[in-house]
Amino acid sequence: MPNYERIEVNDVDGVTLVRFVQRKVVDAEAISLLGDELFGLVEGKRGVKLLLNLEQVEFLSSAALNKLIVLDQKIKAAEGTLKLCGLRPEITEVFVITRLNQLFDIRDETTAAIASF
Numbered sequence: 001m002p003n004y005e006r007i008e009v010n011d012v013d014g015v016t017l018v019r020f021v022q023r024k025v026v027d028a029e030a031i032s033l034l035g036d037e038l039f040g041l042v043e044g045k046r047g048v049k050l051l052l053n054l055e056q057v058e059f060l061s062s063a064a065l066n067k068l069i070v071l072d073q074k075i076k077a078a079e080g081t082l083k084l085c086g087l088r089p090e091i092t093e094v095f096v097i098t099r100l101n102q103l104f105d106i107r108d109e110t111t112a113a114i115a116s117f
Contacts, residue, residue, distance in 0.1 A: 006033050007020055012114055017053060017114070018053065020056050022056075028063065031064050035071075045080070046079055048075060053085050055086030083116065084106045085107040085113040
C-alpha cells in the first residue's frame with residue numbers, strides 16, 4: 001500500500017476508509033497533495049466504496065471542497081460510491097450553507113456509514 005502524507009487509509013469490510021491527518025485543509029500545496037492522494041485511491045478502479053472520515057477536520061477551504069466534488073464525480077463515473085462521516089458541527093454548517101449536504105451522503109459515525117454501503 002502506498003505511503004500517504006495527508007490521509008490514513010484502511011480497508012474495512014470492503015470499504016476504503018480514509019481519515020484526514022490535518023485539522024485544517026487550507027493552503028494550496030496541501031490541498032493539491034490531498035487531492036492527488038484521494039484521486040490515486042480511485043483512478044483506474046471501478047465500483048470503489050470510499051468513506052471519508054472528517055472527524056479530525058476543523059476547517060476546509062473552498063478549494064478543498066472543490067477537490068471533494070471532483071472526487072465524487074470521478075467515483076460516480078467509475079460506478080463507485082463516496083460517503084462522508086464524522087463531520088464536526090462547523091463543517092456540517094459549511095456543507096449545509098453550500099448545499100453540498102445534498103450532493104454527498106453524510107453519516108454521523110463510521111460504523112453506520114460502513115454498514116450503509
